[in-house]
Amino acid sequence: MQPERVERANQSAMTTNDFPSLAEALLPWVLAAGAVEMRHRAAGVAVETKPDSSPVTVADREAEALLLEGLRIAAPGVPVVAEECAAAGDVPVKGSAYFLVDPLDGTREFIKGSGEFTVNIGLVVDGVPVFGIIYAPVVGALFVTLGAGRAVETAISVDEHAPSLATRTLSELATRAPDLDALTVVTSRSHRAGSVEAFLAGYAVAEIRRGGSSLKFCQVARGDADFYVRLGPTNEWDTAAGQAILAAAGGCVTALDGTPLTYGNTQDMINPPFVAWGRAPIAPSKR
Numbered sequence: 001m002q003p004e005r006v007e008r009a010n011q012s013a014m015t016t017n018d019f020p021s022l023a024e025a026l027l028p029w030v031l032a033a034g035a036v037e038m039r040h041r042a043a044g045v046a047v048e049t050k051p052d053s054s055p056v057t058v059a060d061r062e063a064e065a066l067l068l069e070g071l072r073i074a075a076p077g078v079p080v081v082a083e084e085c086a087a088a089g090d091v092p093v094k095g096s097a098y099f100l101v102d103p104l105d106g107t108r109e110f111i112k113g114s115g116e117f118t119v120n121i122g123l124v125v126d127g128v129p130v131f132g133i134i135y136a137p138v139v140g141a142l143f144v145t146l147g148a149g150r151a152v153e154t155a156i157s158v159d160e161h162a163p164s165l166a167t168r169t170l171s172e173l174a175t176r177a178p179d180l181d182a183l184t185v186v187t188s189r190s191h192r193a194g195s196v197e198a199f200l201a202g203y204a205v206a207e208i209r210r211g212g213s214s215l216k217f218c219q220v221a222r223g224d225a226d227f228y229v230r231l232g233p234t235n236e237w238d239t240a241a242g243q244a245i246l247a248a249a250g251g252c253v254t255a256l257d258g259t260p261l262t263y264g265n266t267q268d269m270i271n272p273p274f275v276a277w278g279r280a281p282i283a284p285s286k287r
Ligand SMILES: Nc1ncnc2c1ncn2[C@@H]1O[C@H](COP(=O)(O)O)[C@@H](OP(=O)(O)O)[C@H]1O
Pocket: 054, 083, 102, 104, 105, 106, 107, 108, 187, 188, 189, 190, 191, 211, 212, 213, 214, 232, 233, 234, 235, 238, 270
């Protein structure tokens, strides 16, 4: 390894272990990605269809380019798997640590004019999402992990020029203890698997909220809902940031057999059906 490569690798290792510094370094890029999306949302965008028949727009691509540049500067040398690059067949060799980028999660919602879309960066180490940052520009909210067991939310707008987490009001994210007789459940608005109803038949559900994007993880992380169930396919970049934030807030994400959702297991990077729990997994009881 050449001296420069050694130095860069060491620098990356330091940066990716220090979540507050990583969050500060990524913040301007995440905000810039959100600003690009807001600009295209106001102007209107042409919708293209990807080979997997999901929609994509110029906003997805421009936002992704900004995030890739930000990661190259903030964490040089750490591989990045990003949704639109991956769709074009460009996936790097992943080591034990890599970033997952979804520049515009909830593209269907974005196209419809809904505010339920997000910018997402997750960091996976040894198959586990450990760091995540999610920004919802219309909602004006940013969610980020600042350490093991610490995730925060802050109100933030696209036109902030010198954003810094160090100087702003942060709300600690903490999940709530579920009321097993009156559960609040979150599920996808755009992707309704019929089997969700069958799954929920085992639980005493008081309210089902449908929503778009990784904001569903954030609702559970902030203690507004008890779990998010997703039985249809998702990609690893849809879930890594949300899972890291939820885990730091007291929750967990499991496959339907109760095992933790882990990453880097398959070539296609498709997640199995999962549930994002506010606390420990809840066994079905109601029949
Ligand atoms: N057949 C499929 N395979 C992989 N991921 C899928 C999929 N159908 C939907 N998704 C994922 O579900 C996400 C949207 O879910 P929701 O509407 O609940 O937020 C999409 O994110 P993108 O908008 O980033 O493409 C997409 O990645």
